[in-house]
Amino acid sequence: MATADKVDPVHQFIVNDLIPLGRVADMKLAFQNSSLFMFVAVALIIGFLLIGTRARKLVPGRMQSVVEMLYEFMAGTVRQVLGEEGMKFFPFVFSLFTFILALNLLGMVPYFFTVTSQIVVTASLALLVIFTVIIVGFVKNGIGFVKLFVPHGVPMVLLPLISLIEIISFFARPVSLSLRLFGNMLAGHIVLKVFAGFIGTLGAFGFFGVLGAIAPFLMTIAITALEFLVAFLQAFVFAVLTCVYLKDALHPHH
Amino acid sequence: MAETPQQGELSEALEQQAHGQHGDVFPPFDQTHFASQILWLAISFGLLYYLVSKVALPRVAGILEDRHDRIAWDLSEAERLKQESDDAVAAYEKALAEARDKAHAIARESHSRISAEVAAKRHDVEAGLAAKLATAEQRIGTIKADALAQVGDIASEATGAIVSTLVETEVSKDEIDGAVSAALAR
Numbered sequence: 001m002a003t004a005d006k007v008d009p010v011h012q013f014i015v016n017d018l019i020p021l022g023r024v025a026d027m028k029l030a031f032q033n034s035s036l037f038m039f040v041a042v043a044l045i046i047g048f049l050l051i052g053t054r055a056r057k058l059v060p061g062r063m064q065s066v067v068e069m070l071y072e073f074m075a076g077t078v079r080q081v082l083g084e085e086g087m088k089f090f091p092f093v094f095s096l097f098t099f100i101l102a103l104n105l106l107g108m109v110p111y112f113f114t115v116t117s118q119i120v121v122t123a124s125l126a127l128l129v130i131f132t133v134i135i136v137g138f139v140k141n142g143i144g145f146v147k148l149f150v151p152h153g154v155p156m157v158l159l160p161l162i163s164l165i166e167i168i169s170f171f172a173r174p175v176s177l178s179l180r181l182f183g184n185m186l187a188g189h190i191v192l193k194v195f196a197g198f199i200g201t202l203g204a205f206g207f208f209g210v211l212g213a214i215a216p217f218l219m220t221i222a223i224t225a226l227e228f229l230v231a232f233l234q235a236f237v238f239a240v241l242t243c244v245y246l247k248d249a250l251h252p253h254h
Numbered sequence: 255m256a257e258t259p260q261q262g263e264l265s266e267a268l269e270q271q272a273h274g275q276h277g278d279v280f281p282p283f284d285q286t287h288f289a290s291q292i293l294w295l296a297i298s299f300g301l302l303y304y305l306v307s308k309v310a311l312p313r314v315a316g317i318l319e320d321r322h323d324r325i326a327w328d329l330s331e332a333e334r335l336k337q338e339s340d341d342a343v344a345a346y347e348k349a350l351a352e353a354r355d356k357a358h359a360i361a362r363e364s365h366s367r368i369s370a371e372v373a374a375k376r377h378d379v380e381a382g383l384a385a386k387l388a389t390a391e392q393r394i395g396t397i398k399a400d401a402l403a404q405v406g407d408i409a410s411e412a413t414g415a416i417v418s419t420l421v422e423t424e425v426s427k428d429e430i431d432g433a434v435s436a437a438l439a440r
Contacts, residue, residue, distance in 0.1 A: 010280065010281060013280075013281040013282050014281045015281065015284065015287040015291070017287075017290075021290075024289075027289035028286055028287075028289065028290070029289060029290050029293060030287075030290050031290070031294065032287060032290055032291065032294070034287075034291055034294070035290065035291070035294035035298070038294055038295060038298035038299075039294075039298050041298070041302075042298050042299075042301055042302045042305075045302060045306070046302070046305045046306070046309075046310060049306070049310035049311075049313075049314070050309070050310060050313070053310075053313050053314055053317060056313075056316075056317050056320075057317075058320065058321055058324060060317075064317070067314060068314060068317070068318065071311070071314045071315070071318070072318070090311070091303065091306050091307030091311055092303065092307075094306055094311060095299065095302050095303045095306045095307070098302075098306070099299060099302055117282060118282050118291060119282050119283065120282075120287075120288045120291045120292060121291055121295055124291075124292050124295050124296075125295075125299075128299075182282070186282065
């Protein structure tokens with residue numbers, strides 16, 4: 001069973017119930033391994049932010065510099081996309097970015113669970129973003145928010161078609177937002193596991209097997225490096241796209 | 255669906271078994287754990303958002319703002335000090351220029367005063383010298399006149415003595431005087 005686990009690249013995505021909490025309205029509730037890692041991520045982020053800034057030094061130390069860099073990096077991104085009035089969404093975007101980044105990076109630790117490889121998690125986050133956009137859009141612009149679907153300067157003949165396309169593209173956003181993160185994390189971890197599995201399988205075939213295992217071993221190293229990049233990049237992409245969608249909510253006119 | 259508790263437990267057990275084998279369902283698409291995942295995601299992300307927006311980010315923003323304020327204050331302080339030193343330099347140069355002007359004025363004034371004094375003194379001296387020269391010339395004139403007046407007497411005496419030595423006769427003084435004055439007049 002142990003060897004079967006090792007070569008099975010999908011095993012790592014299984015959600016286990018750590019503490020069953022019973023049923024509510026025909027739904028099984030439990031504290032799961034994914035739940036545990038969500039809270040580990042929250043604890044890491046808050047711990048990092050608070051420990052890094054505990055000295056409140058005028059001239060920052062190493063850790064405080066990193067915290068400030070993270071802050072200014074995200075603040076710069078939000079300000080660049082949304083402008084000064086969009087800074088009230090900065091905590092939201094910052095939370096999304098750090099949360100996804102922490103979950104992605106936690107997933108890189110061997111035997112740790114990758115929460116962002118669960119479609120339900122990425123879809124929930126994407127829906128949270130899109131509902132925020134819709135609510136902010138209507139609160140801020142009233143019914144004028146539907147102008148988002150009516151591009152300026154389009155001939156009347158084409159308007160129904162264009163509006164239909166705009167509406168479809170708007171509702172495709174949460175789908176692409178969730179699938180991008182989910183797909184990247186899932187595929188990356190499967191590939192990593194497959195190549196790592198080759199090492200063990202080939203290594204079992206004696207001397208030449210060990211020799212042949214060098215290739216997948218180097219591949220695993222390379223993919224691991226790539227996955228660290230993807231972990232950061234996907235978190236950043238998610239945050240930036242959130243900013244871009246929020247910009248539509250603030251300024252629905254194209 | 256009306257389930258008896260036993261049936262529920264049974265189906266749960268079957269689910270767990272299916273979990274262990276995950277034969278038919280790809281784990282991320284296994285819907286049995288969706289509700290829990292969403293629940294814990296909402297709780298954990300809500301907690302993160304609350305702590306980030308209420309505690310962590312204001313703290314970092316506070317630090318950055320303090321530094322920004324401090325730098326701005328330092329810059330304005332430096333600007334103020336620079337302004338002060340510029341003012342001091344300007345004041346110093348103004349004082350220097352004033353002092354130089356004053357010195358020039360004093361030099362010019364004393365120069366003209368001294369040259370006036372010198373001119374006056376020279377004038378006095380020249381006047382004194384001219385007066386002395388005049389008296390001296392006057393004295394020379396009188397002395398010369400006296401001397402010229404005495405020339406006749408001396409000539410008469412010398413004539414009398416020469417005549418008495420040459421002709422050994424006594425010529426009267428009146429005759430000699432007459433001859434001498436006649437000769438002088440010539």
